[in-house]
Amino acid sequence: MLEYKLIKKSKDTKARVGEIKTNHGIIKTPVFMPVGTRATVKTMTPEEVKDLGAQIILSNTYHLFLRPGPEIIEKAGGLHKFMNWHGPILTDSGGFQVFSLSANRKITEEGVTFRSHIDGSKQFLSPEVSIDVQNSLGSDIIMAFDECAPYPATYEYIEHSMNRTTRWAKRCKDHHKNTDNQALFGIVQGGMYKDLRKKSAEDLVAMDFPGYAVGGLSVGEPKDIMVDILDYTTDFLPEDKPRYLMGVGTPDYLFEAVEHGIDMADCVLPTRIARNGTAMTSVGRVIAKNGKYKEDFTSLDENCDCYTCKNYTKAYIRHLFNVNEILAYRLLSIHNIYFLTKLMENIRNAILEDRFLEYKKEFYESYGYED
Numbered sequence: 222m223l224e225y226k227l228i229k230k231s232k233d234t235k236a237r238v239g240e241i242k243t244n245h246g247i248i249k250t251p252v253f254m255p256v257g258t259r260a261t262v263k264t265m266t267p268e269e270v271k272d273l274g275a276q277i278i279l280s281n282t283y284h285l286f287l288r289p290g291p292e293i294i295e296k297a298g299g300l301h302k303f304m305n306w307h308g309p310i311l312t313d314s315g316g317f318q319v320f321s322l323s324a325n326r327k328i329t330e331e332g333v334t335f336r337s338h339i340d341g342s343k344q345f346l347s348p349e350v351s352i353d354v355q356n357s358l359g360s361d362i363i364m365a366f367d368e369c370a371p372y373p374a375t376y377e378y379i380e381h382s383m384n385r386t387t388r389w390a391k392r393c394k395d396h397h398k399n400t401d402n403q404a405l406f407g408i409v410q411g412g413m414y415k416d417l418r419k420k421s422a423e424d425l426v427a428m429d430f431p432g433y434a435v436g437g438l439s440v441g442e443p444k445d446i447m448v449d450i451l452d453y454t455t456d457f458l459p460e461d462k463p464r465y466l467m468g469v470g471t472p473d474y475l476f477e478a479v480e481h482g483i484d485m486a487d488c489v490l491p492t493r494i495a496r497n498g499t500a501m502t503s504v505g506r507v508i509a510k511n512g513k514y515k516e517d518f519t520s521l522d523e524n525c526d527c528y529t530c531k532n533y534t535k536a537y538i539r540h541l542f543n544v545n546e547i548l549a550y551r552l553l554s555i556h557n558i559y560f561l562t563k564l565m566e567n568i569r570n571a572i573l574e575d576r577f578l579e580y581k582k583e584f585y586e587s588y589g590y591e592d
């Protein structure tokens with residue numbers, strides 16, 4: 222049974238520190254969750270992910286539904302056993318991935334038909350199918366089946382989509398039986414329209430979920446709109462439940478999320494940009510694969526104590542990218558995951574010591590953000 226404990230609220234912002242108790246351990250929040258889309262955090266072993274400070278990882282219903290299929294993971298004893306990760310796991314419900322990955326998708330009240338992006342086969346996901354798949358996976362936190370509406374979108378489109386997502390949330394809740402072991406989170410939608418965000422949040426809170434996600438943001442909207450909608454929306458979410466902002470993972474967005482009352486965030490960025498040769502460092506982004514580092518024998522980030530920064534130089538990492546060595550992906554993934562999990566740990570400590578805004582200012586100056 223999932224329980225959230227609010228430990229401290231910051232005085233001058235909506236930032237807060239808490240703990241989420243799950244069957245697979247306690248999560249200290251605020252927390253950044255690395256994404257392991259297809260039952261692996263790309264190029265990392267679970268032991269490495271754990272050593273980097275990650276407390277909970279994500280996996281994806283859409284991908285695992287298509288390959289290897291929920292039956293195989295259920296036969297393996299569930300996702301924890303299958304991938305040898307014994308901490309908490311959160312699975313997304315599949316809706317978002319259908320819209321971002323598949324072709325020929327058709328949304329009806331019943332659910333979504335689409336063509337698999339792998340072999341073009343006809344597939345169907347619905348609130349009930351999504352819950353059944355997540356139940357087979359055995360994740361600790363499961364997400365309601367929703368539509369993450371595109372941006373920009375008309376008020377009429379968002380209103381219709383949001384109300385259908387609310388009806389789908391009710392179907393998820395009615396269908397979900399394994400409530401002791403899997404906490405179902407509702408996902409607030411409503412696009413960039415405050416009255417629709419309010420209605421979505423209130424309708425979901427009335428269904429009394431154990432936690433709430435804010436979806437439909439970081440979908441291409443300007444940052445100031447995202448922050449404004451997020452700040453407005455979290456006011457309608459209960460203080461005694463976890464709040465999760467989906468799909469956010471750059472340092473500035475993590476600071477903004479925490480500042481406006483968010484406890485959990487996830488993003489593929491740290492491992493995705495790593496494979497593209499980019500590192501997030503204490504002095505901003507470093508394009509480590511860039512030829513200018515050919516003879517730069519300094520560490521990737523002199524203020525970082527991760528395995529990569531302690532043992533390798535920019536010149537070596539650039540060499541690995543230059544000759545397409547797989548170790549390049551691993552070394553930058555190690556650093557980027559550590560960087561974001563460490564950042565959230567530092568943010569948590571700053572809230573506990575009543576210096577969140579000072580820490581944000583200090584980090585922004587060092588990273589090169591304008592506040």
Ligand SMILES: Cc1cccc2c(=O)nc(N)[nH]c12
Binds near residue numbers: 316317
């Ligand atoms: C992964 C992700 C990112 C961003 C937004 C969303 C969303 O609105 N709904 C779901 N289910 N997932 C999302």
Ligand SMILES: [Zn+2]
Binds near residue numbers: 522528
């Ligand atoms: Zn490092």
